[in-house]
Amino acid sequence: MSEPANTPASGQEAALATDLRVLAGKLKRRLREQGSAGDLTGSQVAVLSRLERDGPATVAELARAEAMRPQSMGAITAVLEAAGHIQGRPDPADGRRTILSLTDACRAWIHATRAAREDWLLRVIRTELSLPEQEELARALVLLRRIVDS
Amino acid sequence: MSEPANTPASGQEAALATDLRVLAGKLKRRLREQGSAGDLTGSQVAVLSRLERDGPATVAELARAEAMRPQSMGAITAVLEAAGHIQGRPDPADGRRTILSLTDACRAWIHATRAAREDWLLRVIRTELSLPEQEELARALVLLRRIVDS
DNA sequence: CTAATATCAGGACAACTGATATAT
DNA sequence: CATATATCAGTTTTCCTGATATTA
Numbered sequence: 002m003s004e005p006a007n008t009p010a011s012g013q014e015a016a017l018a019t020d021l022r023v024l025a026g027k028l029k030r031r032l033r034e035q036g037s038a039g040d041l042t043g044s045q046v047a048v049l050s051r052l053e054r055d056g057p058a059t060v061a062e063l064a065r066a067e068a069m070r071p072q073s074m075g076a077i078t079a080v081l082e083a084a085g086h087i088q089g090r091p092d093p094a095d096g097r098r099t100i101l102s103l104t105d106a107c108r109a110w111i112h113a114t115r116a117a118r119e120d121w122l123l124r125v126i127r128t129e130l131s132l133p134e135q136e137e138l139a140r141a142l143v144l145l146r147r148i149v150d151s
Numbered sequence: 152m153s154e155p156a157n158t159p160a161s162g163q164e165a166a167l168a169t170d171l172r173v174l175a176g177k178l179k180r181r182l183r184e185q186g187s188a189g190d191l192t193g194s195q196v197a198v199l200s201r202l203e204r205d206g207p208a209t210v211a212e213l214a215r216a217e218a219m220r221p222q223s224m225g226a227i228t229a230v231l232e233a234a235g236h237i238q239g240r241p242d243p244a245d246g247r248r249t250i251l252s253l254t255d256a257c258r259a260w261i262h263a264t265r266a267a268r269e270d271w272l273l274r275v276i277r278t279e280l281s282l283p284e285q286e287e288l289a290r291a292l293v294l295l296r297r298i299v300d301s
Numbered sequence: 302c303t304a305a306t307a308t309c310a311g312g313a314c315a316a317c318t319g320a321t322a323t324a325t
Numbered sequence: 326c327a328t329a330t331a332t333c334a335g336t337t338t339t340c341c342t343g344a345t346a347t348t349a
Contacts, residue, residue, distance in 0.1 A: 014285065025193065028298070096324050098329090122298070137287075139163075147280070148279060210308095248348095307347085315338085320333085324330080324331105
């Protein structure tokens with residue numbers, strides 16, 4: 002605000018970047034302290050969401066989508082598979098690959114908890130944000146997705 | 152989209168919460184892989200930003216502001232103090248407290264790097280988002296701040 | 302005596318790097 | 326042989342919990 006701003010809007014963009022950086026950390030911290038939906042970690046939720054929205058995928062594909070190393074994603078999918086949320090079957094066309102998909106039990110569980118779920122984030126969105134504000138946030142999430150995917 | 156939606160907007164709010172959860176993780180991951188401004192971690196940037204915006208504070212105050220344990224914040228401030236970015240002086244009115252403030256060197260460094268800084272997030276915001284979109288994101292950050300502070 | 306501040310010590314978790322086996 | 330997939334093993338980072346000394 003008290004900056005001469007040599008380059009046009011330099012100060013504003015930098016402030017935006019800093020604020021976003023700070024907010025991302027704080028949001029992640031609060032999400033962890035509250036525990037996520039159904040005792041799943043954020044990464045686990047991300048994998049299940051993606052498998053539900055885009056269909057079956059391999060570990061490598063999921064890792065690329067989440068900007069994560071295959072080894073890290075492998076650890077996450079191993080836990081999900083052990084918990085019975087996802088299942089793997091070999092790719093008939095490529096012996097290296099294992100195609101992961103949601104189990105029927107998981108799909109049913111997702112739909113069941115989606116209604117019953119009353120976790121921190123959902124409650125805050127409902128109580129702290131008006132409907133227009135929720136729509137504004139939804140529009141901004143599109144922009145954020147573009148940022149993290151670039 | 153294919154939901155009956157028993158409670159009004161239940162599906163939309165839940166999707167918003169899930170998307171936000173997934174995005175927070177991915178953004179944090181991308182921020183770390185790129186390295187932040189001047190080799191500072193996200194938490195360190197958060198502390199310096201807050202000290203610059205709101206003035207001196209104690210470890211406990213900073214911890215509350217960032218929704219973090221005092222011990223965790225103490226470790227962060229110890230590193231910043233060792234690096235010469237912040238300095239502590241005892242509170243004359245309360246012997247338990249140590250009041251932390253930015254050093255002159257850090258203040259100068261902040262202003263210097265604010266112009267020269269060309270990190271990943273700033274570049275992406277500049278190149279991927281139009282000016283109206285940047286303003287839309289800025290408005291949404293206000294909403295996000297309300298969420299993480301509640 | 303109770304509460305708040307700060308710090309020491311150890312632990313859990315998520316993601317990382319390096320190395321390896323296998324299939325294309 | 327070069328590349329891609331998946332996995333084993335060990336490391337780093339970040340924040341956590343528990344315990345302690347000090348001051349209000």
